[in-house]
Amino acid sequence: MERLRESTEFHKGAMDDLKTQLKRAYSNEEMYWSQKSRVTWLKEGDKNSQFFHASVKGRMKRNRMVNVQRDDGSWTSNEKEQGEEVVSYYQQLFDSQGTEGVEDILRGIPNTISDQMNANLTRTVTKTEIKLKHNLDCCISKNQAAFSPGRQILDNVIVSHEYLHYLKNKRQGSVRCMALKLDMAKAYDKVEWKFLGAIMQKMGFSERWINWIWKCLSTVSFSFKINGDQKGYVTPKRASPGQAEELMNILATYERGSGQMVNYDKSSVFFSKNTPKGEKVVVFRKLGNVQMVNQGKLCKDISAIMARYWWGEDKGKKKMQWCSWSKLTKDKGRGEMGFRDLQNFSKALLGKQL
Numbered sequence: 001m002e003r004l005r006e007s008t009e010f011h012k013g014a015m016d017d018l019k020t021q022l023k024r025a026y027s028n029e030e031m032y033w034s035q036k037s038r039v040t041w042l043k044e045g046d047k048n049s050q051f052f053h054a055s056v057k058g059r060m061k062r063n064r065m066v067n068v069q070r071d072d073g074s075w076t077s078n079e080k081e082q083g084e085e086v087v088s089y090y091q092q093l094f095d096s097q098g099t100e101g102v103e104d105i106l107r108g109i110p111n112t113i114s115d116q117m118n119a120n121l122t123r124t125v126t127k128t129e130i131k132l133k134h135n136l137d138c139c140i141s142k143n144q145a146a147f148s149p150g151r152q153i154l155d156n157v158i159v160s161h162e163y164l165h166y167l168k169n170k171r172q173g174s175v176r177c178m179a180l181k182l183d184m185a186k187a188y189d190k191v192e193w194k195f196l197g198a199i200m201q202k203m204g205f206s207e208r209w210i211n212w213i214w215k216c217l218s219t220v221s222f223s224f225k226i227n228g229d230q231k232g233y234v235t236p237k238r239a240s241p242g243q244a245e246e247l248m249n250i251l252a253t254y255e256r257g258s259g260q261m262v263n264y265d266k267s268s269v270f271f272s273k274n275t276p277k278g279e280k281v282v283v284f285r286k287l288g289n290v291q292m293v294n295q296g297k298l299c300k301d302i303s304a305i306m307a308r309y310w311w312g313e314d315k316g317k318k319k320m321q322w323c324s325w326s327k328l329t330k331d332k333g334r335g336e337m338g339f340r341d342l343q344n345f346s347k348a349l350l351g352k353q354l
Contacts (some may be wrong), residue, residue: 060228064227065082065226065227067082068081068082068085068086070085079226079227079229079231082226082231083224083226083231083232084232086224086226086231086232087224087231087232087233087234090222090224090234091234093190094234094236095236096192096193096259097190097192097259098192098259099192099194099195099256099257099258099259100256100257101253101256101257102194102195102198102257104253104257105195105253105254105257105258106198106199106202109199109202109203110203111202111203111204112138112139112203112204113135113138113139113203113204113205114204117135117138117204118204118205118206118208118209120134120135121135121205121206121209122206122208122209122212136148136149137149139203144156145159160179163179164179164270166272167179167270167271167272167273168272168273169273170272170273170274171273171274172274173274176271176272176274176275176276176279177271177272177275178269178270178271178272178275178283179269179270180247180267180268180269180270180287180290181267181268181269181270182251182262182267183262183263183266183267184260184261184262184263185260185261185262185263190258190259190260190261191258191259191260192257192258192259193214193217193218195257195258195259196213196217197210197213197214200213217236218236220235220236221233221234221235221236222234222235222236244282244283244286244287245286247287248286248287248288264287264288264289264290265289265291267289267290267291268290268291268292269283269284269287269290269291269292270292271283271292280292299342299343299346300343302342303325303341303342303343306339307325310328329341
């Protein structure tokens with residue numbers, strides 16, 4: 001701008017254009033530091049880049065990782081040891097554990113990919129297309145409600161609630177039922193690449209497509225940003241009663257073949273009302289560390305915490321219980337506190353999806 005003012009060929013239009021660019025640059029800088037500071041309480045139009053910059057520095061200081069605890073209980077003493085410990089953890093996580101019994105799993109995998117689908121998948125790639133998206137409905141089983149057009153993940157929630165409602169109200173009959181919720185430990189990180197390749201081959205994907213996916217997996221590498229600095233470098237190496245017992249055998253076969261592991265501490269089992277207590281105990285023992293739960297237990301536990309806040313113990317003495325919890329959850333229009341009954345609220349949210 002100074003050079004333009006001193007020039008003999010001064011153009012007002014050029015000066016206005018430069019001022020507009022400078023104003024846009026200042027605005028972009030302001031927006032950058034505002035977003036990075038994560039300060040949301042300032043009104044739109046406030047300008048204070050120095051304040052935002054100080055907020056960013058303060059947040060970085062609060063979030064700074066001082067040390068990391070090792071598996072043996074000891075602690076790192078400097079950032080170099082932190083980086084080594086992080087790299088060691090993820091290197092073990094991404095290392096191949098080998099596969100066993102893949103053939104047993106593949107028996108239940110249908111061939112769903114046709115020659116025409118393979119031709120569409122492996123044709124010349126354009127900038128705008130996502131090829132696999134058009135064939136997802138053939139790759140994903142009908143009882144999986146996510147990832148496919150026309151399906152909603154909440155459909156699974158509705159089906160689960162319907163099944164639990166059935167179990168909760170099944171009080172008669174000789175047939176006893178149970179539902180088992182499984183949690184896969186590090187579900188995406190622990191899938192063996194050989195297992196994934198075998199599944200794609202069994203489904204009917206062409207070798208060209210499988211090679212493309214293999215390249216995407218095998219060429220990935222990771223580094224870790226610790227306190228603002230890059231630390232370490234990791235390259236994944238995954239190249240390579242009676243019914244309850246049978247269920248555990250199936251899960252064990254899947255674990256050996258896929259490399260995934262069931263997190264039994266986060267898994268749970270729910271029995272129908274007509275299941276005798278003795279039978280529950282026997283099945284529960286065969287399921288190992290799977291937790292036995294009751295429907296609505298989480299809502300009841302949270303409600304109990306809220307109730308203890310109002311009339312729990314204070315310095316070893318119980319507080320005065322002025323009114324029952326059922327009254328506290330009634331509407332304010334009726335003269336009560338209007339606290340939410342979490343079980344009813346959960347059912348209302350579920351009904352909203354219907």
